[in-house]
Amino acid sequence: MATPTTFPVHRTQIAGIPISHLAETFGTPTYFYDSEKIAERVNDLKKFDVIRFAQKANSNIAILDFVRRQGVLVDAVSVGEIHRAVSAGYQLNGTPSPIVYTADIFDRDALDFLRKNPVHCNAGSPEMITQLGEIRPNAEITLRINPGFGHGHSQKTNTGGDSSKHGIWHEQLPECINRAAAAKVKISGLHMHIGSGTDFEHLSMVCASMKSTALSIGPSITTISAGGGLPTPYRESDKMIDIDRYFEIWDATRKELETAFHHPICLEIEPGRYLSAESGYLLSEIRAVKKMGDKLYYLVDAGFNNLARPIMYGSYHPISISHRAANDSNVTPTVEAIVGGPLCESGDIFTQEEGGFVCSRELPAAKVGDFLIIECAGAYGFVMSSNYNSKPFAAEVLLHEQTPYPIRERQTNEDLIRGEKIPSF
Numbered sequence: 001m002a003t004p005t006t007f008p009v010h011r012t013q014i015a016g017i018p019i020s021h022l023a024e025t026f027g028t029p030t031y032f033y034d035s036e037k038i039a040e041r042v043n044d045l046k047k048f049d050v051i052r053f054a055q056k057a058n059s060n061i062a063i064l065d066f067v068r069r070q071g072v073l074v075d076a077v078s079v080g081e082i083h084r085a086v087s088a089g090y091q092l093n094g095t096p097s098p099i100v101y102t103a104d105i106f107d108r109d110a111l112d113f114l115r116k117n118p119v120h121c122n123a124g125s126p127e128m129i130t131q132l133g134e135i136r137p138n139a140e141i142t143l144r145i146n147p148g149f150g151h152g153h154s155q156k157t158n159t160g161g162d163s164s165k166h167g168i169w170h171e172q173l174p175e176c177i178n179r180a181a182a183a184k185v186k187i188s189g190l191h192m193h194i195g196s197g198t199d200f201e202h203l204s205m206v207c208a209s210m211k212s213t214a215l216s217i218g219p220s221i222t223t224i225s226a227g228g229g230l231p232t233p234y235r236e237s238d239k240m241i242d243i244d245r246y247f248e249i250w251d252a253t254r255k256e257l258e259t260a261f262h263h264p265i266c267l268e269i270e271p272g273r274y275l276s277a278e279s280g281y282l283l284s285e286i287r288a289v290k291k292m293g294d295k296l297y298y299l300v301d302a303g304f305n306n307l308a309r310p311i312m313y314g315s316y317h318p319i320s321i322s323h324r325a326a327n328d329s330n331v332t333p334t335v336e337a338i339v340g341g342p343l344c345e346s347g348d349i350f351t352q353e354e355g356g357f358v359c360s361r362e363l364p365a366a367k368v369g370d371f372l373i374i375e376c377a378g379a380y381g382f383v384m385s386s387n388y389n390s391k392p393f394a395a396e397v398l399l400h401e402q403t404p405y406p407i408r409e410r411q412t413n414e415d416l417i418r419g420e421k422i423p424s425f
């Protein structure tokens with residue numbers, strides 16, 4: 001059932017722990033993740049045979065370890081992500097594959113690694129079939145198909161259609177079948193991910209395409225993956241997706257294939273955002289409250305070096321305020337404020353729309369020293385961090401059963417120059 005979401009603009013605690021305590025202990029900017037929310041989202045998806053976390057959304061090894069303990073498998077888009085998964089306790093292979101490598105190319109690093117390590121591969125380009133056959137004869141492979149259309153919450157997260165580089169173009173399927181036969185590679189699965197923020201209208205088209213593609217390949221198919229793309233609420237007007245309906249549509253497709261092939265088909269789902277977005281809070285401190293003409297700015301100590309979604313996609317994140325002084329009331333008047341960061345870049349604004357249009361937000365009146373929390377920041381948050389302006393990466397903390405566990409130290413200025421060298425001319 002779709003349930004309404006509420007995002008308070010005042011907050012005194014995160015996952016039951018006072019913000020003043022968190023800020024004092026860990027400093028700002030810091031990412032906090034509420035493990036209970038992740039577990040709740042995993043639980044929503046339990047009807048699928050395999051939940052495979054698209055770790056690109058949040059690849060801290062503590063998060064991977066946590067989802068692994070919940071029975072979730074993992075997707076990796078690079079050797080670095082495989083390394084993370086293994087460090088978090090995932091085995092390299094097994095049935096179903098604990099780790100799947102999904103990419104549009106094998107870079108040299110990946111080929112080298114996969115030659116020696118039997119991680120299952122999900123190919124996004126026809127060449128990968130031939131290349132896998134060369135390093136691993138008799139391998140099984142999954143094909144990521146681009147069905148010719150896509151959908152996303154922004155043009156940059158649309159991963160289908162001819163303006164996307166992702167996946168194998170649906171019309172190239174006969175070529176792929178020939179390549180697989182020549183390379184002695186068995187096509188054992190199909191995968192479709194047409195973008196983030198999928199809706200039901202597109203879903204029935206994806207399922208129809210999945211069915212016809214699987215039937216063209218035949219009974220070697222034992223797995224189908226629904227990909228990721230499940231939306232999560234970022235605004236109060238956003239509703240939770242109806243997971244039961246989503247599952248039923250995929251389950252019907254799976255059953256049709258089981259009838260056609262006379263064997264079980266494993267149904268996977270591969271969410272990133274859905275599992276981790278709502279768990280994440282980026283805690284920052286307001287360091288300036290200033291007026292520019294008629295406009296009021298809250299400038300905080302987190303910037304797009306910490307959370308790039310607003311500058312990249314014009315993404316909206318809920319924002320709340322936590323007053324530092326204990327006697328500051330939680331019913332302070334609201335003001336229209338623009339929230340910006342510390343970077344020497346005019347796009348360093350958290351309240352902006354796609355295209356870079358700066359907008360203001362109705363927020364509680366706040367002072368320097370108060371805390372500002374950017375919410376729903378657990379997916380595509382920390383993982384997109386940069387050291388722009390030589391700002392160290394933020395710390396990360398997992399909140400589990402009312403206890404904060406540090407899961408990443410804040411970078412130091414020494415970390416920033418590690419690996420750099422001044423040549424001796």
Ligand SMILES: Cc1ncc(COP(=O)(O)O)c(C=O)c1O
Nearest residue numbers: 054193196228229230271272273
């Ligand atoms: C292949 C694949 N699977 C899963 C995902 C996860 O998408 P989301 O975070 O929207 O669930 C992505 C995102 O880009 C993807 O490319």
